[in-house]
Amino acid sequence: MRIHVVDHPLVAHKLSTLRDERTDSPTFRRLTDELVTLLAYEATRDVRTDEVEITTPVAVTTGVRLSYPRPLVVPILRAGLGMLDGMTRLLPTAEVGFLGMVRNEQTLEASTYATRMPDDLSGRQVYVLDPMLATGGTLVAAIKLLIERGATDVTAVVLLAAPEGVAVMEQELAGLPVTVVTAALDERLNEHGYIVPGLGDAGDRLYGTAG
Numbered sequence: 001m002r003i004h005v006v007d008h009p010l011v012a013h014k015l016s017t018l019r020d021e022r023t024d025s026p027t028f029r030r031l032t033d034e035l036v037t038l039l040a041y042e043a044t045r046d047v048r049t050d051e052v053e054i055t056t057p058v059a060v061t062t063g064v065r066l067s068y069p070r071p072l073v074v075p076i077l078r079a080g081l082g083m084l085d086g087m088t089r090l091l092p093t094a095e096v097g098f099l100g101m102v103r104n105e106q107t108l109e110a111s112t113y114a115t116r117m118p119d120d121l122s123g124r125q126v127y128v129l130d131p132m133l134a135t136g137g138t139l140v141a142a143i144k145l146l147i148e149r150g151a152t153d154v155t156a157v158v159l160l161a162a163p164e165g166v167a168v169m170e171q172e173l174a175g176l177p178v179t180v181v182t183a184a185l186d187e188r189l190n191e192h193g194y195i196v197p198g199l200g201d202a203g204d205r206l207y208g209t210a211g
């Protein structure tokens with residue numbers, strides 16, 4: 001598994017405001033959207049393309065186009081939904097699938113309550129969106145499902161990652177074609193499984209409701 005921490009002053013600036021407990025939901029949503037567009041630029045470095053011949057007003061030259069089938073983007077509900085527009089702004093022709101997953105706040109185990117995406121992902125390039133990589137349980141389950149369906153290249157785009165969760169992913173997904181792109185690698189998890197310093201509960205902060 002590869003991990004890429006995006007080191008850029010604009011990312012650090014926006015992330016700092018996102019972390020601030022005084023940032024309200026509308027601002028949190030806007031900053032998430034902006035951050036994801038910056039992360040998407042890095043995350044799509046290996047997006048598959050084909051060479052094409054194009055004719056400019058001056059000459060014939062060679063360009064590139066995104067390959068078919070187009071990438072699949074999969075936000076993990078709820079919080080991942082706040083990242084969808086930022087990602088599809090750069091990949092407007094991507095297909096979109098959905099995974100609804102929730103972590104039991106006592107056991108910290110993730111369960112899946114909704115799956116809506118193609119059964120057959122043979123050979124597909126997939127971008128999974130979830131702001132928080134905490135224990136790693138959610139992303140491991142999501143990525144295993146995508147690879148079981150045939151995906152051959154999975155990139156998880158997250159805002160924050162905890163070292164504990166990265167270690168779990170490295171162990172559980174060893175040897176699989178998985179990349180994690182994150183805006184920051186934080187210090188640790190606390191006793192409740194929350195990322196420290198983190199930003200709190202991403203879903204609650206995006207949507208202004210607890211649960």
Ligand SMILES: O=P(O)(O)OC[C@H]1O[C@H](OP(=O)(O)OP(=O)(O)O)[C@H](O)[C@@H]1O
Nearest residue numbers: 078079102103133134135136137138203
């Ligand atoms: O790495 P993990 O320990 O599995 O935790 C991360 C998950 O927890 C949060 O979702 P949550 O269960 O709060 O659902 P929500 O998005 O509906 O708020 C977050 O959005 C991730 O999906």
Ligand SMILES: O=c1cc[nH]c(=O)[nH]1
Nearest residue numbers: 134194195200201202
């Ligand atoms: O810090 C955390 C951990 C899991 N889920 C969140 O939303 N935040």
Ligand SMILES: [Mg+2]
Nearest residue numbers: 201202203204
């Ligand atoms: Mg939540």
